[in-house]
Every structure is written in C-alpha cells, then in structure tokens.
Amino acid sequence: MKHMNDVIIVGGGVIGSSIAYNLAKRGQSVMLLERGRLGMEASAAAGGMLGAQSEMEDTGPLFQWARQSRAMFPQLSEELKALTGIDIGLVREGLLNVALSDVQEQELRAREKLQRAAGEQAEWLSAAAAAKLEPALSGATRGALYLPGDGQVEAPLLAAAFAQAARVLGAKVQEFAQVQGLLTERGRAVGVMTSEGPLYSDNVVVAAGTWSGQLMARIGVDLPMYPVKGECFSVLTTKPLLRKTLFTTGCYIVPKAGGRLLVGATVVPNSYDRKVSLAGLAELMDRARLLMPALGEAEWEKAWSGLRPQTADGLPYIGKVPAYEGLYAACGHYRNGILLSPVTGKVIADFVLGGGEDSFQPELELVLEIGSETELGSETTSGTVTGTGTRTEAQTFSAMESLLDAFSPDLSGQSKRIGRREGKQFSAIGKELHSIEAAH
Ligand SMILES: Cc1cc2nc3c(=O)[nH]c(=O)nc-3n(C[C@H](O)[C@H](O)[C@H](O)COP(=O)(O)OP(=O)(O)OC[C@H]3O[C@@H](n4cnc5c(N)ncnc54)[C@H](O)[C@@H]3O)c2cc1C
Numbered sequence: 159m160k161h162m163n164d165v166i167i168v169g170g171g172v173i174g175s176s177i178a179y180n181l182a183k184r185g186q187s188v189m190l191l192e193r194g195r196l197g198m199e200a201s202a203a204a205g206g207m208l209g210a211q212s213e214m215e216d217t218g219p220l221f222q223w224a225r226q227s228r229a230m231f232p233q234l235s236e237e238l239k240a241l242t243g244i245d246i247g248l249v250r251e252g253l254l255n256v257a258l259s260d261v262q263e264q265e266l267r268a269r270e271k272l273q274r275a276a277g278e279q280a281e282w283l284s285a286a287a288a289a290k291l292e293p294a295l296s297g298a299t300r301g302a303l304y305l306p307g308d309g310q311v312e313a314p315l316l317a318a319a320f321a322q323a324a325r326v327l328g329a330k331v332q333e334f335a336q337v338q339g340l341l342t343e344r345g346r347a348v349g350v351m352t353s354e355g356p357l358y359s360d361n362v363v364v365a366a367g368t369w370s371g372q373l374m375a376r377i378g379v380d381l382p383m384y385p386v387k388g389e390c391f392s393v394l395t396t397k398p399l400l401r402k403t404l405f406t407t408g409c410y411i412v413p414k415a416g417g418r419l420l421v422g423a424t425v426v427p428n429s430y431d432r433k434v435s436l437a438g439l440a441e442l443m444d445r446a447r448l449l450m451p452a453l454g455e456a457e458w459e460k461a462w463s464g465l466r467p468q469t470a471d472g473l474p475y476i477g478k479v480p481a482y483e484g485l486y487a488a489c490g491h492y493r494n495g496i497l498l499s500p501v502t503g504k505v506i507a508d509f510v511l512g513g514g515e516d517s518f519q520p521e522l523e524l525v526l527e528i529g530s531e532t533e534l535g536s537e538t539t540s541g542t543v544t545g546t547g548t549r550t551e552a553q554t555f556s557a558m559e560s561l562l563d564a565f566s567p568d569l570s571g572q573s574k575r576i577g578r579r580e581g582k583q584f585s586a587i588g589k590e591l592h593s594i595e596a597a598h
Pocket residue numbers: 168169170171172173174191192193194195196197198199200201202203204205206207208209335336337338365366367368369370373387388389390422423463464465466467488489490491492493494495496497498
C-alpha cells in the first residue's frame with residue numbers, strides 16, 4: 159500500500175488547520191482535506207474571544223488547557239505573521255463579565271474567588287468603576303468582573319493563517335475534497351476514502367467539527383455529538399465605543415478593528431440549518447441594547463450563523479482513538495475552539511509523534527492517557543474521573559466510556575458520561591447544559 163503522507167487531517171476549520179500547522183512545523187508530510195472552502199463553518203462564525211476565564215465554570219483540566227492555550231497566542235501571532243503576513247488581530251484589552259441581576263452578581267463574585275485562587279487576575283468592579291472603564295456600559299449594570307487576561311482575535315483570520323502557514327511549511331491543503339469514509343485494516347487506520355478515490359496514511363486525524371461523530375460512527379466509534387447553531391450580527395460605529403469585550407448571560411459584544419462591534423450569539427441546539435432567524439436576531443438585539451444602549455444608534459452591517467460542535471457532556475474529544483491505532487480525534491470544542499486551537503494542534507502533534515520531549519504539561523497526563531489501556535468488549539458501567547495524576551483502577555471506565563473519555567478532559571466530578579447500553583447516548587447527567595450554553 160502506498161503511503162503518500164505521514165498524516166491525513168479531515169476538516170479544514172481552525173482545529174484541523176492548527177493541527178496541520180503544528181505537524182508541518184515538526185517536519186511531517188501533511189495532507190489537509192476540506193470538503194468546502196477552508197474555515198467557512200464554525201470557525202468563520204466565531205466571535206474570537208479567548209475566554210479562558212470567562213468561559214470556564216471551574217478550574218479543572220479544561221481550564222488548565224484553556225489558559226495554556228491562551229498563553230500561546232502572543233508567540234503564535236508573531237509566528238503566523240512572519241510565515242504568512244496575516245495579522246490575526248490579537249487584542250489583549252481584557253473582558254468585563256457584566257452582572258445585570260443579583261444572581262449574576264453572586265455568580266461572578268464566586269468566580270472572582272475561584273479565579274484568584276487559581277492564580278489568575280480577576281477583580282470585581284462596582285457599577286461606577288466598570289462605567290469608568292467602559293462608559294458605554296448600561297446604567298442597569300450591577301457591577302462587573304474584570305478579567306484582564308481574556309483577549310480576542312479575528313477568528314476567520316486565525317483559521318486562514320493556520321492553513322496558510324501549514325502550506326508555507328509544505329503541507330498539502332485541498333479544498334472541495336470530501337472525505338466519505340475512514341479506511342481501516344486489522345485494527346488500524348490506513349487512510350481515507352475521498353470523492354476522488356482512496357488516500358493512504360498511517361495516521362488519520364478527524365477534525366471535522368460537528369460532523370466528526372458521523373464519520374467515526376461509520377467505523378463503529380461512538381463519539382456523541384450534536385450541532386448548536388449560533389446567530390450573530392455586527393454593526394459599525396463612527397468612533398470606537400468599546401475597548402474591552404462585554405460579556406453577560408445570553409449576549410456578548412466584541413469590539414473589532416475600525417469601530418466594528420460583533421454581537422453574539424443565540425443558542426439553537428440540534429440545528430444543522432444555518433438560516434439566520436428574525437426571532438433569534440431580535441432577541442439578541444434586545445439583550446445587546448440592555449448591555450450597551452448606544453448600540454441602537456450604530457449602523458447595521460450583517461448577520462450570520464455557525465454550528466458549534468458540541469459533545470454529550472460539553473467536553474471536547476482530543477487524542478487517540480483506542481480502537482484503531484493511528485486514528486486521532488480533535489473535535490467537539492463547542493464554544494471554545496478558537497481559544498483551544500493552539501493547544502489542540504500541539505497536543506495532537508505530540509500524539510502523532512509519540513510524545514517524548516515535546517509531550518504536554520504533566521498535570522494534563524490524565525486527560526491524555528485515559529482509556530489507552532482499556533480493552534474493548536468489557537461490561538458497560540458508568541463512572542467519573544476527577545483530579546489529576548495517574549489513572550487508577552477505580553477510575554477505569556467501561557469499554558465504551560473509556561473510548562469516549564480517552565479524549566475528553568473531565569471538567570468536574572459533576573460531569574458524567576453515559577454508556578451506550580443505558581440507551582441515552584446524548585445525555586449529560588449532572589450538567590446543566592442550558593445554563594452553560596446560555597451565555598454564548
Ligand atoms: C456563533 C459562534 C460564536 C463562537 N464564538 C467563539 C469565541 O468567541 N471563541 C472561541 O474560542 N470559540 C467560539 N466559537 C466556537 C468555535 O467557532 C468552534 O469551536 C471552532 O470553530 C470549531 O472548529 P472546528 O475546526 O472543529 O470546526 P469547523 O470550523 O466547523 O470546521 C470543521 C470543518 O470540517 C469540514 N468537514 C466536515 N466533514 C468533512 C468531511 N467529511 N470531509 C472533509 N471536510 C469535512 C467542514 O466543512 C468544516 O470546514 C463560536 C462558534 C459559533 C458558532
């Protein structure tokens with residue numbers, strides 16, 4: 159069998175492109191296959207917030223990944239600019255997590271303590287102090303949690319820069335190349351079937367956003383996923399009204415270059431259609447004007463939508479697929495794929511290259527190694543994994559669950575994956591999906 163590439167990557171969004179870049183940088187011959195145009199799905203729709211602190215509800219492993227990833231942006235921005243000439247628009251002005259109610263104030267004050275205990279900068283501001291920082295903020299503000307470390311980028315430019323940088327470093331990048339199936343042989347991945355015929359490789363990475371679960375299902379790998387549509391709009395102002403991102407339950411406003419304000423986002427689970435609804439936009443506009451009344455005077459620019467790749471319990475799948483040697487998953491980043499793209503690219507490259515000197519942070523080993531020693535075929539039982547360190551017997555999942563957890567950091571003891579035999583593949587017990595989705 160002819161192996162034309164060291165690695166084939168399925169999906170040319172920000173995740174697949176980051177992986178291609180990281181692997182090409184480390185001398186691998188890479189083929190990136192995108193069925194449409196590069197970066198035109200979720201990655202083009204994103205607000206670009208690097209919300210390592212604003213997005214994470216606790217300080218578990220995913221938070222560790224998020225802050226590692228956020229910290230990678232300054233150097234990444236320089237690297238990508240040098241290789242491609244593309245400025246990814248990194249802005250490090252911080253974010254105001256705004257409370258408009260008592261409940262929100264309590265939540266944010268609790269989060270301030272949590273973040274500080276984790277060694278991050280977080281400061282509760284009175285309404286007056288918040289208004290001093292951002293005078294356009296609504297008079298209805300009860301106060302705000304100031305997170306100076308959470309920045310933002312231009313998401314479509316980041317995706318484009320990763321893909322272009324990968325090309326510059328020798329990766330082959332093919333648009334309009336649909337992968338119809340994954341090719342396997344005697345328990346290992348050997349390539350992919352495309353509309354143009356088979357392509358062979360010893361390593362295949364599935365980074366196909368919300369469609370990843372469907373591709374995996376065809377070879378018997380169960381990665382429960384579903385799309386969550388998000389609608390956004392943007393307006394133009396004659397002079398800049400904001401410096402920091404404003405973020406509250408159900409709405410955020412991200413100041414972009416040239417007086418442009420990006421407003422997001424609705425939450426429509428299980429929708430594969432990308433139409434922008436009037437009802438969705440109307441609700442978003444109401445929320446945004448509550449947060450920043452001057453928005454009403456701004457000039458309309460455009461509206462759009464994208465499909466966030468969500469998993470059953472809200473945690474991404476990143477790592478090896480134990481059932482098939484040479485097969486990797488990098489999908490399900492939901493609301494944080496832009497933020498998590500640098501670290502995901504690096505971690506997958508580490509996996510493909512066999513870890514070693516370049517392997518990731520020791521405290522994340524649990525996340526990376528879960529499930530790798532569990533054999534398929536044992537009884538299904540449920541369980542949870544918490545904390546960090548080496549995996550113990552007691553933490554061992556059933557075959558199906560280890561398959562899922564192999565790639566998923568577990569946010570907290572509350573989060574629990576559901577076995578297939580319980581007949582609830584898409585449930586997430588102990589996690590209030592609605593509440594975590596509400597803000598984004
Ligand atoms: C409205 C909205 C706002 C968001 N805001 C933020 C934010 O502020 N910060 C943040 O960090 N994240 C944000 N996100 C989330 C972020 O956009 C996603 O997590 C991220 O883009 C996922 O990247 P991806 O590459 O996995 O998926 P995608 O960008 O969807 O890319 C997957 C690609 O795979 C391709 N593909 C699928 N099937 C095949 C196949 N069979 N063969 C070949 N190619 C295939 C698709 O065409 C697609 O281009 C937001 C998302 C939305 C929708």
